[in-house]
Every structure is written in C-alpha cells, then in structure tokens.
Amino acid sequence: MKWIYLAIVLTSVLSLVQARPELVLENDSRNLITIGSFGFLAGGKLTLELSHLSLSDRLAQGILAFYIHRSSTVDSAYQDLETADEGSEDDEANDGDVPTCVLDHEIIRNEVQDGTCTILTVPDNQTVWTYEHIVAADEEALWTIVFVNCKHGSDVTLTLKTTELNPGPNHLSAGDSPLPKVYGSVAAAYVVAACIWGWALTRPDTKIFWSHRLMLLLVILVGINKALQALKYHYMKIGVDAEGYTISVYIFAFSDRVGMDVHQAFSFRQGQARHLCCDPITGLQVAFVPKCDHRITNTGYNSCSFFFTLDHR
Template sequence: MEILRLVLLLSLISVSLAEIRTTVIRSDSRPIIPIDEFGFTHTGRLELNVSAISLSNPNVDRSKVGFFLVTRESWLHVLQQLEDSDVTCVLESQLVKRVYTFNSLALSNPDSFGSLYVETDSDQYTLVLANCYEDLKLSMKVHSAMYNLDGKSRQRDYLSAGRTVLPRVYFLLAMVYCFLSVFWVVILYRKRLTVFRIHLFMLAVVLLKALNLLCEAEDKSYIKRTGSAHGWDVIFYIFSFLKGITLFTLIVLIGTGWSFLKPYLQDREKKVLIIVIPLQVVANVAQVVIDETSPFAQDWLTWKQLFLLVDVVCCCAVLFPIVWSIKNLREAARSDGKAAVNLMKLTLFRHYYVVVICYIYFTRVVVYALETITSYRYLWTSVVAAELATLAFYVFTAYKFQPQPHNPYFAIDDDEEEAAVEQLKLEDEFEL
C-alpha cells in the first residue's frame, strides 16, 4: 500500500522547488520513504548528509536499507518487477540508481555519513529511502541538497531544470505590470472627471500584482543561488496574500456594479466579502505550508487539498454577486422602463461573467493539466500560461471598465434604452 501511495503521489504532485531540505524520520517502518524530487541536467549533483541513524534491529543485512534515485517512468517498471517477484528488494533492481546503502557505514562512525552523488543522465528523479524489512523501524535526520552546475561558471543552481528560468520570467512580468500601472495612472489623470473609486481600487490591484511578481522573482533567484528562500519568502507571502484578497474583492465589486452603478453594497454582497477574505487567509496559510515543506511530508497532501478546496470555494463565491445583480435588475425591468437601462448594462456584465469563468477554469484546471503532461524541462511553461491568462484578464477588465463618458457600462442613451426594452420582450417570448 505504501508503494501504491508513492505512485499516486508521483502522478499528482508536480516538481518541487527543491530547496535544501532537512527531513526527520522517527521510528518509520515504511518500505518506501520518499524524500524529495528534482529535475537534473547532465551536471546534476546530490549532496546527502545523514545523521542520528538508528535501526530497531542493528543485526540486519544493511545492504537492504539505503537511498536511491528513480525516475517516474522507471518506477512503474520497478513496481512490476516487485509484483512479478523478479526482485525482492527495490535496491536490487537495475532500474534504480543506488546512492548509498547502509552496509557502507564506517565502523568508527556507524550513525552518520556524508555522500556526493553525481548524476549525468538528464531527467526528473525522486530521492527515496528504501527499507526492505517489514518490521524494521528507521530513525535518522536526512539533509539533502540537489542542484545542477550552471554552464562554464559551474555555479550551483538549486532550481529544478524545468524552473531555472522562473526568476527572469517573474521579473519580466513584474516590469509589464509596472508599465500597466503607469499607463493606468495616465488614463485616470486624463479622464479624471469620470473616474470612480473602483478605478483607484483597480490601480491598487495592479500595483500589488507587480510587487508580488517582483518579490517572487527575487525569492526564486535567491533559491536558485542558495537553495533557501528565507529572507524574501516572508515579503513574497505578504504581497501574495494582499494580491489574492484584492483581486477577489475587485471581482465582487465590479460584479455588483459598486461605485459606478450604485454607491453601496447589499447585505448579502457584504457577506460574500466576509466569507471570501477569511478563506483567502486560510488559502495563504496552506500555500505557505505547501511551499515550506517537502512534497512528501506527512501532511503535505492534506494541505494541498485544503488549498485547492478553499480556492474553488472563493472562485465560486465571487460569481454569486454578478448573478444576483442580473437577476434583480431583470425582475425590476419587467415593471420599470428605466430599469431596462440597467438591464442592458447587466447584460453587458454577462460578458464579464463569462470571462471570469473562463479565467478561473483556465488557471485552475487547464494550467494544472498542462503542468501534469508537460516534460519536466518545460514546467516553466505552465507558470507562463497562468500568468499570461492573468495578464489578459487584468487588461480585459481595465479595457471594459475604463473611465470614459460613453462607456456602455456606465451610460445608455434613449435609443439604447428602447433597444433594451425590445431585447427584454424578445427574451421573455423566448422563455415562453
């Protein structure tokens, strides 16, 4: 069952950022204990330092206890070998790369060792501790560092092969959002007579996104050089938290027509914000735990599922105010001709509603699928796809809700009002 669990994890979990990790194992009798995952180039290195080694039975054959590297594809074949009894211990398989077995421990120092493993075959590998005895309990402290040597400089690159370009990607995107912020300020200044509070809020959202990407670029650059994110990760998480809250809040405010259609929020719309903001707090806590722990930690998958659940709930919650607004104005338009004007505006809001759904679907489903099927060398493409989708969503929102006197979202003349009434009649006949 533990082996099957590892297969499930390998199929669901993407490559980690592979910081230098310290894993503490206490009285663990699992036959397979995954430690970390990394994408190596032909200059890959694995530094393994293990201390406080303790076996519940020190008299066993220690050649059947040790560390190995395995690719996802090879692991499936190893499973088949175990099922067919071609091998009795995973360390005996020729499909795995043995890093260190405990029979190599020095007699003078049997409770610790240090090892440097050179990996020249480019691929995505999982570092695993194997225990081929059912009742043997292992305890130890594992300090692992996986990295690639970068070009002629031979500097260490602690980012996985498929993510080493991320610092540059995030920095370029941050510059794009900075440019958009300046451009939006110019628009607000030129159209200052038609600027609403929502436009200033939109500026704040873009600025926070730019700062978030800038901090993420520096965070990943720091990991790339040192293998540790400490120092920049706190600032990154703060801006990530603020960016998430302001984005969801902006969607709710736009969907309800706040500021340019009405200067207030109804009680149930306020309740949506009261629900979404605490959920974003929970989601950000889960994200911190996910990023700061190994993908094979005991509670990592639980936190991952919690994050996905909260994220889906937030995405669904921000859609309700748009639906409520369309429904209320539609009912009012049946008895009030002027309400047909607002109906026309909310009909246009439906376009925004569709775009929001497409944005949520693409960034939560399509990007995840892309990350799953993409080669480990090109995992950065899923990040680019998600960020470009977000950029397109921001640009669309700014374009549709820009401050101008004749914006169809803000004003409709008499002819358009009559057209709205006719459209309402046609929709009623269609429903009948």
C-alpha cells in the same frame, strides 16, 4: 497594515540566515520515503550526507538503500516503485516467508541493467554515510531519489542533508532555472501597467469610480507578488533558504484574490460590470495584462489569464 508588512520583512530576513533544511526522521516505519526530484545538467553534483542513523531492530533482515531513478517525468519513477512494491506484497502473500524487498523486483533489476536507476546500499552498522556524484553528459535527466527501508519490522531514525547543484553553481532544477528572470520580467511589466493605469486615472476626461482605484491597487499587489517570487527563486538559485519569501508570496497572492473579489463587488454595485450581462456597450476599452500562475513542476511553465477594464465616457 504596518505590522503585516513588518512581519513580511522579518520573515524574509530571517530566511536568509537559516541553513538549508534537513530531512529528519524519527522511528519511521515506512518502506518508501520520497526525498525529492531534481533536474540535473551535465556537470551537476549530487551529495547525500546521512547522519544519526539508528534502527529499532538492527538484527532485522534486509537492507537500507537509496533508489535513484533517472527519467523525463516524476511519475515514471513512482509508478515503477509502486508496481514493484505491489509485486513484493504478492510474493509475501504467496510464499508466507520473509517479505521480499522492493529492490529485488524484476522491474527494478531491469532498470539497473538499463542504467536508468542506481541503487546505493547504506551500511546499517554505521551512523554516518556520505555519497557524492558528478553528473555525466549521458545522465542529464530528472533524478528522483527515494529512501528504501527493506528491514521489515524495524523503524529507522536518521538525518539527511541533500545538496543538488547544477553548473553555475545553480541550486535550481534545470526546468526552474529561468524562473528568476521570468518573474522579474513579469513584475516589471506590472510596474509599467500600474504606471499607465495611474496615468489614465489622472486624465481630466476620465470618469473615475472606486473600482478603478481598487484595480490600480490590485495591479500593484500583483506586481509585488511577482517581484517576491523573483526574489524567492533567485535566493533558491544561489542556495539560500527562501521560506520567508514563500510566505510573503502566499500573503500577496491571497491579497490579489481578495482584491479581485472586492473589485468585482464594487463593479457590479456601481454598474460598471453591466457590460458582462447586457448589450450594447459603447466606449469600452479592455486592456489585457498577463498574470502568471506558476505550477510547481520541474518544467517551470506558467499560464497567463488576467484582465482589467476602463470605461471612458
């Protein structure tokens, strides 16, 4: 077990010295390349730094551009692009001429006129290109950035560094900003629960089974998992790559799942789970403890569903 924890510590430390990862494309033939989504607040800043730009065929007709869509959901941006892309393919099939760029579709043109999207054309005769924008009060929304290659038949090679900042500075999306405190609070709650559970196991009038000790270990593992998640989002908030903490979170999440399965097996083997199958039950105390399962969304909502039992006889 020692080498496992040593590996966790090493990956966590190494993640602190790595720079924020860049997007590197080599001879990519895709027309639409999703960069990512980020919830901006007023005063936020978006920076796009493009370098090492090259094309397999610079004489190909069309443009290179960034499509930036502002909305309340990610799906709306992708739906508009997919609809426009399908329309472009239909135009190509009907006309038989040079394929129409997805950015020329009526849906995209209407978005530009309405101010819900921005098209940033990238000069194809330059290898380095930079864009900076300060978010205004009326531009607060979920920004979705997509790289569009309308040079049909030409593969693109580039390196892109994207920096997204909210006031603070805060590198987390608007919906994810409370997550460090949320996970920190949940971790603290599990520490308290572990203390109460440990105290209950030491009471002289309590009959102890192995499943009870396993449950204490499980609560401790979940608490460590939530503490690592709090650290991960804290370092993401200040702009440090938290990949090492992400790996640690997955390891402890797996441990939680294995621990739950082992606990259930011990409970049924020792007869402590009979109350799940038969009645009546006497002297059963059930304590509910929230176990937050964070969905990877821009709202950062969590769902809670976890319980453990202690049978006093």
